[in-house]
Amino acid sequence: MKTIREINEKIKKGDAVVVTAEEMIEIVEEMGPKGAAKEVDVVTTGTFGAMCSSGVFLNFGHSDPPIKMMRTYLNGVEAYSGLAAVDAYLGAAQPNSDDDIDINYGGAHVIEDLVAGKEVRLVAEGYTTDCYPRKRVSTTITLEDLNQAIMVNPRNSYQTYPAATNSREEKIYTYMGTLLPEYSNINYSGAGQLNPLQNDYNRERKTYNTIGIGTKIFLGGGIGYIIGEGTQHNPEKAFGTLMVKGDLKTMSTKFLRAGTMPNYGCTLYVGVGVPIPVLNEEVAKACAVRDEDIQVPILDFGVPRRDRPVVAKTNYKELRKGEVTIEIYDNELKRWVEKTVKTASVSSYKKSREVAEELKRWILNGDFTLSEPVAPLGRGSCKPMKAEAKLVRDILSRPPIVARPNISIEEAARILTEKNINHLPIVDEEGKLLGIVTSWDIARAVAQNIKSICEIMTRKVISSTLDEPIDVVARKMSRYDISGVPVVDSSGRVVGMVTAEDLSKLLGHRKF
Amino acid sequence: MKKRIYYWVHEEYRDKPIIAKVILETKVLINILVAKMKPQESFLILELSGSEEQIEKALNMLKKYGEYEDIPKTIEKNKERCIDCGACIVHCPVNAISREEDFTIVFNEKECIGCKNCVKICPLKAIEVCEI
Numbered sequence: 024m025k026t027i028r029e030i031n032e033k034i035k036k037g038d039a040v041v042v043t044a045e046e047m048i049e050i051v052e053e054m055g056p057k058g059a060a061k062e063v064d065v066v067t068t069g070t071f072g073a074m075c076s077s078g079v080f081l082n083f084g085h086s087d088p089p090i091k092m093m094r095t096y097l098n099g100v101e102a103y104s105g106l107a108a109v110d111a112y113l114g115a116a117q118p119n120s121d122d123d124i125d126i127n128y129g130g131a132h133v134i135e136d137l138v139a140g141k142e143v144r145l146v147a148e149g150y151t152t153d154c155y156p157r158k159r160v161s162t163t164i165t166l167e168d169l170n171q172a173i174m175v176n177p178r179n180s181y182q183t184y185p186a187a188t189n190s191r192e193e194k195i196y197t198y199m200g201t202l203l204p205e206y207s208n209i210n211y212s213g214a215g216q217l218n219p220l221q222n223d224y225n226r227e228r229k230t231y232n233t234i235g236i237g238t239k240i241f242l243g244g245g246i247g248y249i250i251g252e253g254t255q256h257n258p259e260k261a262f263g264t265l266m267v268k269g270d271l272k273t274m275s276t277k278f279l280r281a282g283t284m285p286n287y288g289c290t291l292y293v294g295v296g297v298p299i300p301v302l303n304e305e306v307a308k309a310c311a312v313r314d315e316d317i318q319v320p321i322l323d324f325g326v327p328r329r330d331r332p333v334v335a336k337t338n339y340k341e342l343r344k345g346e347v348t349i350e351i352y353d354n355e356l357k358r359w360v361e362k363t364v365k366t367a368s369v370s371s372y373k374k375s376r377e378v379a380e381e382l383k384r385w386i387l388n389g390d391f392t393l394s395e396p397v398a399p400l401g402r403g404s405c406k407p408m409k410a411e412a413k414l415v416r417d418i419l420s421r422p423p424i425v426a427r428p429n430i431s432i433e434e435a436a437r438i439l440t441e442k443n444i445n446h447l448p449i450v451d452e453e454g455k456l457l458g459i460v461t462s463w464d465i466a467r468a469v470a471q472n473i474k475s476i477c478e479i480m481t482r483k484v485i486s487s488t489l490d491e492p493i494d495v496v497a498r499k500m501s502r503y504d505i506s507g508v509p510v511v512d513s514s515g516r517v518v519g520m521v522t523a524e525d526l527s528k529l530l531g532h533r534k535f
Numbered sequence: 536m537k538k539r540i541y542y543w544v545h546e547e548y549r550d551k552p553i554i555a556k557v558i559l560e561t562k563v564l565i566n567i568l569v570a571k572m573k574p575q576e577s578f579l580i581l582e583l584s585g586s587e588e589q590i591e592k593a594l595n596m597l598k599k600y601g602e603y604e605d606i607p608k609t610i611e612k613n614k615e616r617c618i619d620c621g622a623c624i625v626h627c628p629v630n631a632i633s634r635e636e637d638f639t640i641v642f643n644e645k646e647c648i649g650c651k652n653c654v655k656i657c658p659l660k661a662i663e664v665c666e667i
Contacts, residue, residue, distance in 0.1 A: 071618065073658070200622050201656045208625040280618060282658035290658070292618060345624075345634070365625040369658070373619040373638035 027300050030064045031392045039064040041386045043379040044222045044299075044310060051311035060307040065386055065393065068222045069241070069296040069378030070214035072370025073282060075198070076178035076254065077291045078114040079134055079271055082170040083145065085109055090157035092147040096120060097133045104147070108155060112175075115281075115291035129289030131281035134174075137166045138243075139276050172271035174243065178253035180295045182220035182263040183317055186211035186342060188334055188364065190351075191325035196286035200369045202324055206334070206351055209321055209366045214375035215314040215339030219297035220263040222310045229258050232306045233299055234265075235396025241296030241382040245273030246391070249297070249400075256403025263400070267295065278378065284369075294374060296382040300393050314339035321349065327495050329407060342366045415496060415510055416489040418529060419519040423509075425450045428457060428476050432468045435460055435476060446507040446520055449480050454516040456509055458482045486511050487521060497526050538590050539568070539648065542579045544601040549577050553600045561585070563593040568629065568648050580606070580648050609665045610647040612640070616661035623653035623662065 033039040040063050042050060047066045051059045081102065083092070086109075095104040095111045099119045102111035117130035136143055146161045166172055188209045189195050189202035196202075200210045215221065219240075223231045238249040247269025256264045278294030301307050317339050322331040335349040346365050353360045385391035425448045426438060435447055439462050449458045458480035468479045487496050487508045496508060500523055507522040544553060549572075558565055562585065569580035583590050597603050610631065619640045624632045631646035632653060647664070654662045 200658070201626070203625070210622065280616075280659065283660070284658050285656055292659075367623075367625045368621045371618040371620040371638075376638070 025060075025064070025300070025302050027302070027393050027395050030300050033064055034386055034389055034392050037387075037389055039386065041065045041067060041298075041383050043376070043383055044068045044217050044312075045376070045379070047222075047307075047310045048216065048313055051307060056304045056308040056311070059311070060301050060304045063301045063307065065383075066222060066299045066301060066310045067296060067379045067382040067386065068214075068217055068219040068299060069294065069375045069380075069382065070180050070218050070370070071278070071292060071294045071374035071378055072212050072214070073198075073284070073290040074176060074179045074293045074295075075116045075288070075290045077134075077174065077176040077293055078112055078130065079137075080171065080173045080175055081111050081113060083109045083111070083164065084168075084170050086157060086160050086162075088157045089155050090147060090160050091149040091152060091155035092160070093149040095145070095147040097143050097145055098128065098136070099124065099144075100128070100130050100133050102130075108149075116288055118289060126283050126287070126289045129281075129283075131289045131291035134271070134291060135276055135279060135281040137169075137172065138271060138274050138279055140165060140167075166272055173268060174247070174271050174274070175250075175266075175268045176253075176293065177266055178255060178264045179267050179293055180219055180253070180265045180297075181213065182218060182224065182261055183215075183319060184212045186319050186321045186337070186366070187324045188321055188349075189325040190323045190334075195324060196284070197324050198284055198287050198290075199324060200367070201285055206349065206362055206364055209342070209347055209349075209364050210369050211319060211339075211342045211366060212368065212370040213319075213339065214370065214372060215317050215343075216312055217372070217375045217379055219295060219299075220265065221312050221317060223297070223299055223306075224258075224261060224263070224309055224312070225305065226261075226309070229261075231258070231263065231400055232309055233302065233396070234297060235399045237394055237397040238297060239391070239394035240267065240269075240298070241278075241294070241378060241385070241391075242267055242269035242274070243271075243293055243295075244275035244278035244381075245269050245271075247295075248394075249396075252400040252403045255405040256400065257405040258400070258403060260405075262405065263403070265295070265400075278374070278381075292371075292374075294378040296378040298382060298386060298391070298393055314343060315341075321347070328412075328492070343368070343372065413493045413529070414489065415487050415491050415493060415519075415521055418493060418521065418525060419489070419510060421519075423448065423517045423519045425454065425517050426460075426476075427452075428480070430476060432465060432474060432476065432479070436465050439465065444520070444522075446509070446522060448484075448509040448517045448520065449476060450517050456484060456486060456511050456515055456517050459484045459507075459509060461507075484509060488512070489518065493521070493526060493529065496521055497530070500526070536585070536587055536590060538583045538594075539606045540581050540583070540594075540597075540603045541606060542581050542597060542601055542603045544577045544579070546576075548600040551600070553597070554579075554581070557593050557596045561589050561593040561596065563589045565593075569650065606647075606649065607665055609649040610642045610644055610653075611663045612642050613661045613663060616659050618659055618661070620658075623657055626652040626656050628652065 091108040092104045095102045102113035104111040115131040187199035251266045253264030253266045280292040447460045464479040510519040564584040566582040571578045
């Protein structure tokens with residue numbers, strides 16, 4: 024048994040034994056947890072990945088005449104300033120107010136530029152009062168000009184994170200990066216055996232051994248503190264998160280970097296390192312966690328729902344090898360088949376190592392001593408939002424109006440006018456979707472003297488299913504520039520039709 | 536030996552089986568890495584495999600029907616910006632990007648065909664590829 028005070032004495036004298044979490048694995052293997060606890064004083068951890076839930080509180084100082092800033096832009100990126108006159112919070116994921124720049128230069132990029140010492144354009148507007156008569160201010164600032172630039176990140180350093188793949192026939196763009204069609208890649212994130220929370224996790228008690236409120240850490244190349252459990256903290260399921268703060272003025276672009284996930288959004292890559300005091304055997308044992316001990320589910324991001332299906336379960340060791348074999352259902356062969364899929368990391372293991380190494384160096388040099396936490400992390404909560412999902416099945420009312428491909432153009436025209444519709448799904452004898460004919464197709468048939476339905480119908484039909492949320496249908500219509508989608512059941516039979524009109528009635532409903 | 540080239544077919548030969556002809560006459564193996572047929576031009580990226588003599592013969596033939604250019608140094612990693620995550624690796628169609636033991640991401644210029652898949656997906660905008 025050791026105390027943090029004793030360890031700090033050793034650090035000051037230059038006698039402390041400090042190792043990284045990677046090095047600790049072998050030490051525990053050789054000496055056992057008891058021996059390792061005796062030998063090692065501090066284990067340094069590190070992670071470096073995209074952490075969207077990051078941002079900075081800024082105080083600009085008062086202008087003359089003074090202004091109460093209500094809308095604040097830094098290089099075109101809005102910072103929230105519904106606070107006191109010259110305070111603002113700049114979020115990493117905020118896109119640029121200029122649509123042409125959008126996610127290519129957002130909040131994270133402003134933060135990186137500030138840290139790099141670059142000049143940033145500040146434009147702010149407010150309402151005028153007797154004490155704040157100024158309406159608008161426009162100037163150039165650097166990090167040095169700010170009174171405070173305090174990074175406060177509500178959720179950083181996820182203990183672990185599910186990997187992502189895509190079952191759809193099209194490429195999709197997600198916060199886990201670009202996912203190729205038909206399970207062609209698996210993207211994952213996380214430092215695994217180097218992750219701070221992973222190395223401090225007490226698997227029996229489902230709590231953290233040493234980390235608490237007030238733990239002094241490495242944050243973005245500077246010194247920071249853990250100020251509590253992060254949002255969506257879920258220690259029960261080994262999905263802990265951290266809320267951290269630190270002084271942006273001490274950070275470096277080596278460990279704080281802006282990025283853009285293509286067609287998704289901008290984000291901040293943050294380096295977080297936590298020193299773990301090896302107080303006893305239990306702490307040492309937790310620090311021996313290896314990549315292969317950490318289970319990672321692979322989720323299908325092709326399903327645009329909150330609860331994405333688990334395709335397979337793997338671990339960080341397998342993921343880091345570069346490929347994983349999963350079982351997927353082949354719809355044509357009608358059986359499960361094995362597929363070897365390439366894996367790619369969207370966080371950096373190399374940088375995570377650098378964080379742990381840097382923190383180790385600081386402690387060995389006597390520049391960084393450990394702090395005594397004032398309270399443990401809270402229990403957290405990670406439950407879903409109370410919001411109803413409206414599904415296609417909820418809005419389908421009438422039975423489907425469909426036709427066979429052997430009807431004439433005139434007959435098709437009659438059905439459309441009599442039923443007052445614009446879309447006519449064409450089906451085979453079992454009611455399965457073959458194509459679709461719209462009123463525009465009929466017009467074209469008349470103009471070009473075409474006689475058969477087969478010649479005018481669209482065969483590659485964008486369709487929907489009963490369990491699809493209507494928001495997803497709306498996105499499909501907008502994306503493919505179409506005004507209606509047939510709804511099919513699992514066997515491909517048409518069970519209804521959703522049109523742009525149906526959706527506009529739903530979404531544009533008025534109270535008065 | 537192997538040689539990779541950019542190849543533009545002259546307009547009048549666009550509908551002719553030139554690549555097949557070159558293969559049959561020179562016995563050189565040709566792998567078509569990229570083919571873009573547009574009204575204004577047809578552009579290919581070819582990989583020729585054979586003896587030095589065969590490749591020279593093939594290049595001379597190709598010159599008759601179009602223009603070729605050696606593929607310049609195309610890909611470059613901006614070491615300042617790259618964080619060595621490796622998100623790009625799977626997006627390379629010719630395995631020109633790989634990861635070393637210490638998790639450093641390395642680019643093999645010789646293999647790169649300049650498709651820019653990696654450039655498009657890189658969150659850090661750390662990859663530069665020459666314009667074709």
